[in-house]
Each structure stands twice: as structure tokens, then as C-alpha cells.
Amino acid sequence: MKRTKIVDIFDPQLIGQQVSVKGWVRSRRGNKHVQFVALNDGSTIKNIQIVFDMAKFTDEQLKPITTGASLHVIGQLVESMGKGQTAEIQAETLEIYGTADPETYPMQKKGHTMEFLREKAHLRPRTNTFGAVFRIRHHMAIAIHKFFHDHGFFYFHTPIITASDCEGAGQMFQVTTKNLYDLKKDENGSIIYDDDFFGKQASLTVSGQLEGELAATALGSIYTFGPTFRAENSNTPRHLAEFWMIEPEVAFADLSDLMDLEEEFIKYCINWALENCKDDLEFLNNMIDKGLIERLKEVVSTEFVRLPYTEGIKILEEAVAGGKKFEFPVYWGCDLASEHERYLVEEHFKKPVIMTDYPKDIKAFYMKMNEDGKTVQGTDVLFPQIGEIIGGSVREEDYDKLMTRIEEMNIPMKDMWWYLDTRRFGTVPHAGFGLGFERLLLFVTGMTNIRDVIPFPRTPNNAEF
Numbered sequence: 001m002k003r004t005k006i007v008d009i010f011d012p013q014l015i016g017q018q019v020s021v022k023g024w025v026r027s028r029r030g031n032k033h034v035q036f037v038a039l040n041d042g043s044t045i046k047n048i049q050i051v052f053d054m055a056k057f058t059d060e061q062l063k064p065i066t067t068g069a070s071l072h073v074i075g076q077l078v079e080s081m082g083k084g085q086t087a088e089i090q091a092e093t094l095e096i097y098g099t100a101d102p103e104t105y106p107m108q109k110k111g112h113t114m115e116f117l118r119e120k121a122h123l124r125p126r127t128n129t130f131g132a133v134f135r136i137r138h139h140m141a142i143a144i145h146k147f148f149h150d151h152g153f154f155y156f157h158t159p160i161i162t163a164s165d166c167e168g169a170g171q172m173f174q175v176t177t178k179n180l181y182d183l184k185k186d187e188n189g190s191i192i193y194d195d196d197f198f199g200k201q202a203s204l205t206v207s208g209q210l211e212g213e214l215a216a217t218a219l220g221s222i223y224t225f226g227p228t229f230r231a232e233n234s235n236t237p238r239h240l241a242e243f244w245m246i247e248p249e250v251a252f253a254d255l256s257d258l259m260d261l262e263e264e265f266i267k268y269c270i271n272w273a274l275e276n277c278k279d280d281l282e283f284l285n286n287m288i289d290k291g292l293i294e295r296l297k298e299v300v301s302t303e304f305v306r307l308p309y310t311e312g313i314k315i316l317e318e319a320v321a322g323g324k325k326f327e328f329p330v331y332w333g334c335d336l337a338s339e340h341e342r343y344l345v346e347e348h349f350k351k352p353v354i355m356t357d358y359p360k361d362i363k364a365f366y367m368k369m370n371e372d373g374k375t376v377q378g379t380d381v382l383f384p385q386i387g388e389i390i391g392g393s394v395r396e397e398d399y400d401k402l403m404t405r406i407e408e409m410n411i412p413m414k415d416m417w418w419y420l421d422t423r424r425f426g427t428v429p430h431a432g433f434g435l436g437f438e439r440l441l442l443f444v445t446g447m448t449n450i451r452d453v454i455p456f457p458r459t460p461n462n463a464e465f
């Protein structure tokens, strides 16, 4: 008999029919006449209640039914008298696939801390919270592809192993097959890579942007969506060493086109969650963050503030003059800390802010210089609870200006010739951005630590599972 997924079982047409369900036990309760088992198969946050009439089953048969055990039940689907559920199954046959010893199975009913569950990352998808988060993660990935596909963007695959440092911040993980116990060095003590696998120093990419620009200047509009890596030693609730990034790149786009795209895209994704992840969002709203759904609805219906950095600094300086205390100093030229970003978004404007025109010295080499010679056309999208969710820019399309920045910033040139060719042959104005997928998920799920929106987080001192 064909299995029915629990997500499909609450269809009123199925009432009265015999169904077959398979899943993991969430709980069991009852008395000597009747036993109730809540079964979940991961297809939805909802459990189906299985009713065992103890005139038909023995205690011995039901004994292995403890939290975490896996079952196959066939029975009749009937309307339920119980509160909060529409249907339940009157069990006729029971098959136990696997038991879960209550003494040692760590995912008991309730009350585990997020820290505890992180140590059990191999089993936490079986909890309600992580089931909800990972279903939403899937739906967000679908939303992203749908948005770009419908807007005529091509999904372009950029390499994971690379020899260039897009952000120029030197936060790369090396990829090598060299014997680390016996490294060949030149007279200055520098490692010789000639005999390494790629014949040069190679790393895991921090961003697909540079190759994305090659594609945009050929296919027009592209996006990447893949893993990226940063060896930054930041132990914060918003940083991962391995995270997923979405990077659209658009030929012929200017700053205003870029901001329009950022805003439309992010609203589309949040709307998608509101429409396609209702049950999971309601669960998270009840259990994790009572303001979640309200906040999501607010963001999709509000117009984002567009704010030049220089004006942002003025607002922050006024706040400081008015008695507001920040941990880090505010001055023109400073790189905004998350406390500054959150002040602007959560307290001053009370809506998302797209900040633009940053001082050139705190941004990457590829950003287009403004006429003032001091600021560049970079944009960060700042969100409530999160801070920076998107980083993007108009790209410097002028070969000479780009070269000047590369030299001023000491960007290693020898591996960049192919990138510079875009400016040498048929260069065009273009722009793009990077959205941190896990930052988006933090916002959409209301979870507060980025380690809890990716199945197996990679952070300093942690590569378990």
C-alpha cells in the first residue's frame, strides 16, 4: 500500500479511507484502554495522531514506541475529536522500523537549549524548530531561483577553488596537496607553489563576483548561488566560515537600478516565505519570536530608506551628542559596526536602510568611484535584527581608474589579467550584489544565531559532522 505523507493527510477527501503512514514518534500518552502516538515524517510541522485501541494491541507491542522510534502504521483515517487537529488514524497494523532507547536518545520532548542542540547537529533536524528552519531554507532557495529565472537572469556557476581574492581581505582558506611537513621555500622563506596541485597558490573562494562579472558582460544578467568561504576569526552570531551567497550581476545597471533590484528581490523572498511557509512560520512565531510574522509583513510593505553614508554618519553623531552610547566611535571614514547599523534601522528609521556612497578606503577595489574622489558607489542593505544583509556596488568599468585602485590598494595583479580584460574589451557600466543566504534565513525564521539556520555550521574551532 502506497505511503501517504503527513503533509497530504489532512485532506478531507481522505476521511474514511485506509492510509499508510511512516515517520518518527514525537510522543506517546494514554491509558490501558487507548494509547495516542504523535507521529511526524518531516513533510510538515504537523503531527498525525495515531490511536491504538488496546483491545487490539498488547502493551508488549507498543513498548518500543518511545520518542524518536520509527514506525509504519496502516489504519483508517477518521475525523478527530481532539483539540487542534482535524483527523487521526485508528491503527490496524503496526510495524516498528527502529527503536530509540529513551536512556540514550538525546532528542527528548522539550526544553533543550540551542547550544545543546548544536552539539547534536546530526539529530536536531528531527526537532520541530529545526524541521521548520530547514524546510524554510529549502523554500527560500526555490524562491531565489524562481525570482531570477522569471526576471531573465541566467544561473551561472562560478568556481569554488580560485587563485584570486575578490574582497582583497586575505581571509582565504588555502587548497593544497603539498606535504605540510616538508615545504619547499625560496631564499626569502616564501613557499614555492610551482609543484603544488594547481602550480600556484589556490584557495576556497570568498565570492563568485569576479567570474560573475565575466558572465554578466556576456549574458547580460546572471546570478550565482553557491558556497563561499571566509577564514575570518569572528565568533559572532552572524558569521560563518562557510556560508551560501547569492550574487546577481547586471550589465548596463546603475546605482538606482541596483538598489531597485536589491529591494525587489529581498521583498520577493520574504513574501514567498509568507505565502509558502505558513505553518512553519506560525510555529516559529509562537515558539521563537512573537514578533516574527508582523516584522516580515512590515518589511514587504514598507519602502526602504536610501541613505548616503555621509548622512548616516551625521545622524549617528547627532545621536551620540544626544546621549546615545555606542561601544565603537563614530566618525566620517569609520566602518560602521553592527550597533550603528542597528541604531539607524531599528531606532532611527524603523525600517530597512540601503546605505550608499561609502568612503573608498573601507570598501573593495572594484567599486565605482564617485566624482568627489572620496566615496564609492557601494551599497549595503541594513536590516532590523541582522544589520548588513546585502553588500553590493556599481563596478568601476573604466580600465585606468580600476588600475589606479588596484595599485593603491596593493591588490596582487598577476592573477587578475582575465578580470581586467572585461575593462579592456567592450567594457560596460554594470553592478551587482551579494546576499548572505544565512543572514536572510536569520531574518525570515527569527532565529538569533547563524549556526542555527545552516545544517552543519563551520565556525572557528568547529567542523564537526
Ligand code: 4AD
Binding pocket: 166, 167, 206, 207, 208, 209, 230, 232, 238, 239, 240, 241, 243, 245, 247, 248, 388, 389, 390, 391, 392, 393, 432, 433, 434, 435, 436, 437, 438, 439
Ligand atoms: O559584503 P560582502 O563581503 O560582499 C561581497 O562578497 C561581494 N563580492 C558581493 C557582490 O557584490 N557580488 O558579502 C556579501 C554578503 C554580506 O552582506 C553578508 O550578508 C554575507 O555576504 N556575508 C556573510 N554571511 C555569513 N558569514 C560571513 N562570514 C559572511 N560574510 C559576508
Ligand code: MG
Binding pocket: 380, 388, 390, 391
Ligand atoms: Mg560587506
